Amino acid sequence: MLGYIVRRLLLMVPTLLGVLAVVFFIMAFSPGGFGGREMGAEGQVTEGQDARRLRKQMERRYGNNLPKVVQFGRWLNQVSPVGFTMSGDIVFDDSTLAEVRAALADMPLNTHPQSLDRAVGVTLNIAAYRNENPRDVAAMLRTQLADPVEAMSLFAKFDVKLDEYVARRLKERLKTLSLREGGLPRAQNELLDELAFEISGVSRVRFDQPGFKWPDLGTSLKGRRVSALLAERVPVTMLLNVITLPIIYTIAIFSGVTAARRRGASFDVGIGLTFVALWSVPVMWTGVMLMEYFANVRYFHIFPAVGLHSMRADEMPFLPMWTQSGFTPGWLLDMIWHLILPVFCLTYGGLAVMTKVMRGAVLDNLASDYIRTARAKGVPANQVLWRHVLANSLLPLITMASGLIPSLFVGAVVVESIFSINGMGKLSIEAAFAKDREVVMATTLIAAMLGLGAEILRDVCYAIADPRVSYE
Amino acid sequence: MENRFGFKDLITSLLLVALLVSVWLAMAQYNHHFTVLKSIEEKLDAQRAALQELSATLQRGLTMAAPANPNSTATTPATTTNNNTSTSTNNAHATTTPNGAQSTGPFTGTASIDASDPFGRVRAPRLRDDFAFGDWFVDSFAQVVGKLTPLIATDAYQSAIEGYVLEPLITRDPDTLEWKPWIASAWQVSEDGLTISFDLRKDVKFSDNTPLTSADVLYTYNLTMNPEINAPRLRPYYENIESVETPDPHRVVFRLKRPYFMSLSITGGMTIMPKHFYEKISAVEFNESTGLLMGSGPYKLAVDPHRWQPGSGRIELIRNEHYWGPRPSFDRLVWREITDEKASEVSFRNSDIDVYVVRPEQYAKFKDDKDLLAKANLHEYESPTFGYRYVGWNQRLNDKPTPFADQRVRMAMTLLTNRQEMADQLMSGLATVATGPFHHLSPQSDPNIKPWPFDTARAKALLQEAGYMDRDGDGILEGPDGKPFRFKLIYPAGSVNYQQMATYLKDAYARAGIVLDADPTEWNTMIQRINDRNFEAITLGWGGVVESDPKQIFHSEMIAEGGDNYVSYNNPQIDALIDKARMTVDEEARKELWRQVHRILHEDQPYTFLFNSRAVVFIDKRVQNVLITRTGMNDRTEMFVPLKLQRWNR
Numbered sequence A: 001m002l003g004y005i006v007r008r009l010l011l012m013v014p015t016l017l018g019v020l021a022v023v024f025f026i027m028a029f030s031p032g033g034f035g036g037r038e039m040g041a042e043g044q045v046t047e048g049q050d051a052r053r054l055r056k057q058m059e060r061r062y063g064n065n066l067p068k069v070v071q072f073g074r075w076l077n078q079v080s081p082v083g084f085t086m087s088g089d090i091v092f093d094d095s096t097l098a099e100v101r102a103a104l105a106d107m108p109l110n111t112h113p114q115s116l117d118r119a120v121g122v123t124l125n126i127a128a129y130r131n132e133n134p135r136d137v138a139a140m141l142r143t144q145l146a147d148p149v150e151a152m153s154l155f156a157k158f159d160v161k162l163d164e165y166v167a168r169r170l171k172e173r174l175k176t177l178s179l180r181e182g183g184l185p186r187a188q189n190e191l192l193d194e195l196a197f198e199i200s201g202v203s204r205v206r207f208d209q210p211g212f213k214w215p216d217l218g219t220s221l222k223g224r225r226v227s228a229l230l231a232e233r234v235p236v237t238m239l240l241n242v243i244t245l246p247i248i249y250t251i252a253i254f255s256g257v258t259a260a261r262r263r264g265a266s267f268d269v270g271i272g273l274t275f276v277a278l279w280s281v282p283v284m285w286t287g288v289m290l291m292e293y294f295a296n297v298r299y300f301h302i303f304p305a306v307g308l309h310s311m312r313a314d315e316m317p318f319l320p321m322w323t324q325s326g327f328t329p330g331w332l333l334d335m336i337w338h339l340i341l342p343v344f345c346l347t348y349g350g351l352a353v354m355t356k357v358m359r360g361a362v363l364d365n366l367a368s369d370y371i372r373t374a375r376a377k378g379v380p381a382n383q384v385l386w387r388h389v390l391a392n393s394l395l396p397l398i399t400m401a402s403g404l405i406p407s408l409f410v411g412a413v414v415v416e417s418i419f420s421i422n423g424m425g426k427l428s429i430e431a432a433f434a435k436d437r438e439v440v441m442a443t444t445l446i447a448a449m450l451g452l453g454a455e456i457l458r459d460v461c462y463a464i465a466d467p468r469v470s471y472e
Numbered sequence B: 001m002e003n004r005f006g007f008k009d010l011i012t013s014l015l016l017v018a019l020l021v022s023v024w025l026a027m028a029q030y031n032h033h034f035t036v037l038k039s040i041e042e043k044l045d046a047q048r049a050a051l052q053e054l055s056a057t058l059q060r061g062l063t064m065a066a067p068a069n070p071n072s073t074a075t076t077p078a079t080t081t082n083n084n085t086s087t088s089t090n091n092a093h094a095t096t097t098p099n100g101a102q103s104t105g106p107f108t109g110t111a112s113i114d115a116s117d118p119f120g121r122v123r124a125p126r127l128r129d130d131f132a133f134g135d136w137f138v139d140s141f142a143q144v145v146g147k148l149t150p151l152i153a154t155d156a157y158q159s160a161i162e163g164y165v166l167e168p169l170i171t172r173d174p175d176t177l178e179w180k181p182w183i184a185s186a187w188q189v190s191e192d193g194l195t196i197s198f199d200l201r202k203d204v205k206f207s208d209n210t211p212l213t214s215a216d217v218l219y220t221y222n223l224t225m226n227p228e229i230n231a232p233r234l235r236p237y238y239e240n241i242e243s244v245e246t247p248d249p250h251r252v253v254f255r256l257k258r259p260y261f262m263s264l265s266i267t268g269g270m271t272i273m274p275k276h277f278y279e280k281i282s283a284v285e286f287n288e289s290t291g292l293l294m295g296s297g298p299y300k301l302a303v304d305p306h307r308w309q310p311g312s313g314r315i316e317l318i319r320n321e322h323y324w325g326p327r328p329s330f331d332r333l334v335w336r337e338i339t340d341e342k343a344s345e346v347s348f349r350n351s352d353i354d355v356y357v358v359r360p361e362q363y364a365k366f367k368d369d370k371d372l373l374a375k376a377n378l379h380e381y382e383s384p385t386f387g388y389r390y391v392g393w394n395q396r397l398n399d400k401p402t403p404f405a406d407q408r409v410r411m412a413m414t415l416l417t418n419r420q421e422m423a424d425q426l427m428s429g430l431a432t433v434a435t436g437p438f439h440h441l442s443p444q445s446d447p448n449i450k451p452w453p454f455d456t457a458r459a460k461a462l463l464q465e466a467g468y469m470d471r472d473g474d475g476i477l478e479g480p481d482g483k484p485f486r487f488k489l490i491y492p493a494g495s496v497n498y499q500q501m502a503t504y505l506k507d508a509y510a511r512a513g514i515v516l517d518a519d520p521t522e523w524n525t526m527i528q529r530i531n532d533r534n535f536e537a538i539t540l541g542w543g544g545v546v547e548s549d550p551k552q553i554f555h556s557e558m559i560a561e562g563g564d565n566y567v568s569y570n571n572p573q574i575d576a577l578i579d580k581a582r583m584t585v586d587e588e589a590r591k592e593l594w595r596q597v598h599r600i601l602h603e604d605q606p607y608t609f610l611f612n613s614r615a616v617v618f619i620d621k622r623v624q625n626v627l628i629t630r631t632g633m634n635d636r637t638e639m640f641v642p643l644k645l646q647r648w649n650r
Helices: A001-031 A050-062 A068-080 A095-105 A113-130 A134-145 A150-157 A166-180 A185-197 A228-262 A268-279 A282-292 A330-366 A367-377 A380-395 A393-408 A413-418 A424-434 A437-465 B007-065 B068-075 B075-090 B101-107 B121-128 B156-165 B214-225 B263-266 B283-288 B342-347 B361-368 B370-375 B408-414 B419-426 B456-465 B496-510 B522-530 B570-582 B589-603
Strands: A081-084 A205-212 A321-322 A325-329 B136-141 B171-172 B179-181 B184-189 B193-198 B241-248 B251-256 B299-301 B315-320 B334-337 B355-358 B376-381 B389-391 B432-433 B486-492 B515-521 B536-544 B607-613 B615-620
Touching: A001 A068, A068 A081, A068 A205, A068 A437, A095 A113, A095 A134, A113 A134, A113 A150, A113 A185, A134 A150, A134 A185, A150 A166, A150 A185, A166 A185, A228 A268, A228 A330, A228 A380, A228 A393, A228 A424, A228 A437, A268 A330, A282 A330, A282 A413, A282 B342, A321 B068, A330 A380, A330 A393, A330 B007, A367 A380, A380 A393, A380 B007, A393 A424, A393 A437, A413 A424, B136 B355, B156 B299, B156 B334, B171 B263, B179 B184, B184 B263, B184 B536, B193 B214, B193 B263, B214 B241, B214 B251, B241 B456, B251 B263, B251 B589, B263 B589, B342 B355, B342 B370, B355 B361, B370 B376, B389 B408, B389 B515, B408 B496, B408 B589, B419 B496, B419 B607, B432 B515, B486 B496, B486 B522, B496 B515, B496 B536, B515 B522, B570 B589
Parallel strands: B136 B334, B486 B515, B486 B536
Antiparallel strands: A081 A205, A321 A325, B171 B179, B184 B193, B193 B251, B241 B251, B299 B315, B315 B334, B355 B615, B376 B615, B389 B536, B389 B607, B432 B607
16 A cells, blocks of 8 residues: 555656646747736836836746746756755855955945945855855955956856847946046946846856755746745635535535435436536626626625625624624624625536436445345335445545545636635636746646645545555 | 444534634634724824814814805805716717817816915815715725835836825826925926935824934935845836935935936935835845835825735725824725626625726716716716827838838828727727827827828828829739738737727728738737837837826837837937927926927827827715816825715714
């Protein structure tokens, strides 16, 4: 058994890599590649050079200018717990920092504390990128900066290629400035500014520093940590699913068993028809209709239309309460009240398949020999059904459950959008539209890992639930 | 029976887990209550103090208000102007003149606004009998706001919120578009336009009661220019600033590298961030932060900025008790995130939100909706910031001139475009035909310019003159080189509106025998093609500001070097005028130069300027003093809800 699990776990790795590679390269080779839509709602573009600069910064942050395979490798290295350190993540100890600071402090350009910070930052960046001693770099910087125009070679140290006209303009500006009296520190500052801008976010894989590290899911296009984004969205999706799935299962088990018992009766036919009919109604339509008729002051304003909490939910007591001013539903009831419509939308479509599977399994078991024996022994019909038949009919449900575990995480785009619930579904679809590489890849990674993990779990559960199954 | 884990046990354990979870949640909630109670207690104390202060000022104000009494009777007409606005907007799409009566009507406002007082507009409604403080104003966003931190947040939603928390040195009066003092009580621009100095008011405080000084202005500038801060968008605007000096705590002097007409709006429009708050935060923390929004404005975040997290479904601002100006009327401004259109319509009908923005395609449906009109006023407005839509004609492709290099051809294309009909059909009448890059409400626009008419005959004549005629009788024009006049129009794929425009234009040009092939292009690809100048014609929109700088788009320098003159429009006369206007500090002289630019662009038609869009919103009737200004809707600090209509007060 253990050997089997280990084998399966090892097989997970190539599968996972395959899934990730497919998603990554489909996105990378789609027209336009990775990147963000810098367009307003009206389709306007912001004026000026800003959009170009923004794209350039994007390029540095994600390495979009590198070959696609290298980009994929970098991303894998970033999320893997075993890998190489990126030069941007190298942290120097305080004593080195103090030394560099001291080495640069007396330069005339660093009169302002902020310019000193910047000079120190540039020095450490160079040291990390080039794998050089920070003290040597500080000394080098001092000598290089004596001639700002010559110091433009510093850009090459980062493999940064300035746009031709930017380089030309900078060069002219540095020349005129350094010729002016007292203009040298100004020219040096200008150069450092440009350098600091160009290298902010530039990072290189340091192949000389392999080891264990924390997996990093990266930063989204809008500049938020992907892990923080997930931490914000996953609980909401989990909540919806943790409520929905038991409801689906309970209804499906009961109606499946009952339908099987009264096979061919009106209940069986009725339930079958109703559930299949419900299954074929699109959620998008149901959601809007429910909102129009049951959350609208024009018809029945029974349920709220938006979100998971009322505006004043923060000020509510947790449980329902009668106070001086009357009845307060309380935070819990308020949330349940908000959840009814979305949960209904998520539930009704899943009933048909589950019920049919359950009904089929129960029918199979009802016809089997051991049930006939139990009946012949005189076991009461209800006990036969709910104890013997049910227990044996749950096996197919285990199969289905393994498919549901990743969906706990994935979320439902349509329901979330209609009821303005900020869950995973909306996050992933928005990321896909915006071609937000880090978010799309992170959700793919987690969903794939959950899916593959659930399959292993399923197989193990089989072995436990059914003694006939063995993997030895 | 053997003792094994059965179905019953499963149910029991599930119940047990549910119980434990709810107990834990209850504890968390009660814990939260405790903090809420504590903050209420603190607020009560603060309010008591404020009440005392208020009664004191009321005592003083009573004597002053006596002569102002006639004004309070004049407020009745003010409410009727308000209603007039909403009724006239119902037929407003019928009025077509860009500077017609419809635009002057709404601007009248109240007569009692004191122009010398920066807060005159806020104080004006306070003389009305039904004026009351309190209540909330609830708006909605169609998107999740992920970041509130200034400088690094990029979406329009964030800037709407930021406007209530951070304040600029000077601001434009929404009616006259003149600059008026705000944090700075006075400002001077030197003759040569190279020095701009601001005198700061001494009574301005941040929301934590710390006074605002020139050090904060300097800090804001330094922070924006810090290359490690993720704000590449803003930096180019400040690049013209040579140095910022703070001779004393209430004076700031900006020295500029070269004279530039936008310098005053760039320096004066800088929103001031508190140094003592932001300097404790490192650049990395700042870039990754989500809610670090703190300033001197009338409102502040309802929670500690360090603890603000996105994803709760709404953003709340509460009144800043330490605000240095007059107390704003609403206690709280709330924005709910409502992503579905139906949901926001239903929420508005249910009175959950106070504002409902109507898109052009919904306008026809809602403008006669009795339920909505009974509970809300329909306001229609435009603003120079809305920008314009255009069709750009690329004049050079692969280093060869295209047919559009000929002014007559471009003019013919404009004459073939029935822009009024497009505005009526594609924008539901919510658009004004544009005559140039300047919005007709902007001082840069020459009011005497009338849009080119829809004139197929004249267009055909112009095309013939330029050598385009149907030589082989197939109904398609052929150029001087004998090739059919056929071109591709690129536009953003996936946008229904642009798709409709492309279809409309295709029909319009087909009538004159010109073949347009619609080429919907994915956004990133389009950026690439724009950068490579690899297209024949393009339709897009530009955003706007009150006084915009056309250099980026129409100056010939911007053809190369990655500028935005991607249609390769080259007119030395325009170049000279733009360069001159940019250096001109005198507003009147500059205005005349801009108008010349406008006239030349109108003749040259580097773009076919399509239209400026108008916005339509429903605002709940309980909200009073909603006025339309030259920059759009008036500020929320000027609106209020009469006491008996207040909804969110307990």
